[in-house]
Structure formats: C-alpha cells, structure tokens
Amino acid sequence: xxxxxxxxxxxxxQEGDSAVIKCTYSDSASNYFPWxxxxxxxxxxxIIDIRSNVGEKKDQRIAVTLNKTAKHxxxxxxxxxxxxxxxxxxxxxxxxxxxxxxxxxxxxxTVNP
Amino acid sequence: xxxxAQSPRYKIIEKRQSVAFWCNPISGxxxxxxxxxxxxxxxxxxxxxxxxxxxxxxxxPKDRFSAERLKGVDSTLxxxxxxxxxxxxxxxxxxxAGNGYTFGSxxxxxxx
Numbered sequence: 001x002x003x004x005x006x007x008x009x010x011x012x013x014q015e016g017d018s019a020v021i022k023c024t025y026s027d028s029a030s031n032y033f034p035w036x037x038x039x040x041x042x043x044x045x046x047i048i049d050i051r052s053n054v055g056e057k058k059d060q061r062i063a064v065t066l067n068k069t070a071k072h073x074x075x076x077x078x079x080x081x082x083x084x085x086x087x088x089x090x091x092x093x094x095x096x097x098x099x100x101x102x103x104x105x106x107x108x109x110t111v112n113p
Numbered sequence: 114x115x116x117x118a119q120s121p122r123y124k125i126i127e128k129r130q131s132v133a134f135w136c137n138p139i140s141g142x143x144x145x146x147x148x149x150x151x152x153x154x155x156x157x158x159x160x161x162x163x164x165x166x167x168x169x170x171x172x173x174p175k176d177r178f179s180a181e182r183l184k185g186v187d188s189t190l191x192x193x194x195x196x197x198x199x200x201x202x203x204x205x206x207x208x209x210a211g212n213g214y215t216f217g218s219x220x221x222x223x224x225x
Contacts, residue, residue, distance in 0.1 A: 006155075034214075043204065043216040044156065089155050100146065100169055101214065103155030 002027040004092050006104025013080050014112050021107045023090035024072040030092040033066060033073045034101065039086045047088075048075070080111045115139065117217035119205050125223045131193035134220045138186070138207030144168075146214070147180055147190050148204040156204055162188060195224045 003026040034049035091101040118137040148156035165185040182188040202219040
C-alpha cells in the first residue's frame with residue numbers, strides 16, 4: 001500500500017523567512033496530494049492541494065510543487081508569520097481524493113518573532 | 114454549511130471498558146471516514162463508508178473495534194474492550210465526490 005514519508009519532523013524559522021516541507025510517496029497511482037495544518041488541540045484544516053495533472057499551485061504565501069517522476073511533493077510557505085506555527089501534514093490519495101488519505105507523520109513548524 | 118459533528122469531545126475510560134463515538138457528517142456527503150490520530154503522528158484510516166457500505170476497513174482492529182453507518186448518514190465507532198494503546202484522537206471526516214475532506218473536531222480518548 002501507499003507510504004508517505006515527510007521531512008523534516010521539526011522546523012524552526014525566523015519570522016519573514018521561508019519554510020519548505022518535503023514529502024515522498026510510494027504508490028505511482030496516487031494522484032491527489034493535500035496539505036493540512038493542525039493547530040494544537042484542533043482539527044486538521046486543508047490549506048492547499050494539488051492533483052497529478054498539475055506541477056505547481058500557489059495560493060498567496062503558500063505553494064505546493066509536485067514531481068511525479070520522482071514521486072515527491074513539497075509545501076513552500078513564504079514570508080512566514082507567527083500564526084503559521086502549527087503541525088503540517090502531507091497526504092496522498094488515489095481516485096482524486098475519493099479514497100483514503102495516507103498521511104505523513106507531520107512537521108512541527110515554529111515561526112519565531 | 115454545518116461542519117462534521119462529533120461527540121463526545123473527550124472521554125476517559127479504564128482499560129477493558131467499552132466506549133462509543135458518534136459522527137454526523139456534512140449533509141449530502143456520501144463518504145465518511147474514521148481516522149485514528151495517536152499523539153505525534155499523522156491520522157491513520159480505520160474505516161471508510163460509502164453511504165452505508167464499508168469500502169475499506171483493512172486497518173480496523175476488528176477484534177475490538179466496530180463501526181456502523183446504518184442509514185448512510187450518522188456513524189458510530191465502538192471499542193470493546195479498550196487497551197492503553199487505543200489512547201488517541203478519533204477523527205471523523207466526510208467528503209463528496211472526492212472534493213476535499215472536512216474533518217470533525219475529534220474525540221480525544223484516554224485509556225487509563
């Protein structure tokens with residue numbers, strides 16, 4: 001079955017810097033890759049997603065890139081702010097997201113003021 | 114649009130006791146998922162329903178966990194008997210035609 005690896009497990013940046021989180025997946029049939037932000041004690045919230053027919057997607061300060069050949073995808077956050085501090089999870093799914101999501105283990109991002 | 118409702122928010126039980134969690138998905142969402150999130154890890158799928166049928170329960174510990182979605186709407190997840198390693202947050206999510214998941218707030222279970 002699908003396996004998603006996520007790195008790094010923790011990331012600390014200064015406010016205004018960029019943060020990059022990387023994930024690799026094993027199942028070449030995966031075609032939907034969402035990213036979730038989870039604040040302490042709260043539910044995971046979808047922040048951006050990308051489908052396999054697209055190489056890059058951007059939403060304001062957040063972007064995701066996908067390399068299908070290498071089977072990896074990355075989350076880029078620019079101009080980080082303290083409120084970006086949270087745990088970020090990548091995930092992968094087949095069937096365009098109609099099937100189960102397989103999650104990475106998460107990255108704890110800390111943005112220092 | 115109302116979100117995915119879950120109850121209770123918190124539950125503390127002793128090992129070997131039983132517990133049940135309830136989920137009400139977003140209206141019209143045919144697909145419902147139960148995930149287990151152990152502290153410090155990503156959510157792991159326990160079971161997926163499409164309407165009232167089970168699509169995937171390959172990672173559900175069937176000797177102690179059970180789930181149902183009798184009328185294709187609400188769902189209940191039960192653990193009997195509970196073990197210490199079942200301490201986790203149980204997240205319910207729903208989706209419609211693969212258009213993004215919406216997670217509930219979860220039930221935090223502590224087994225002592």
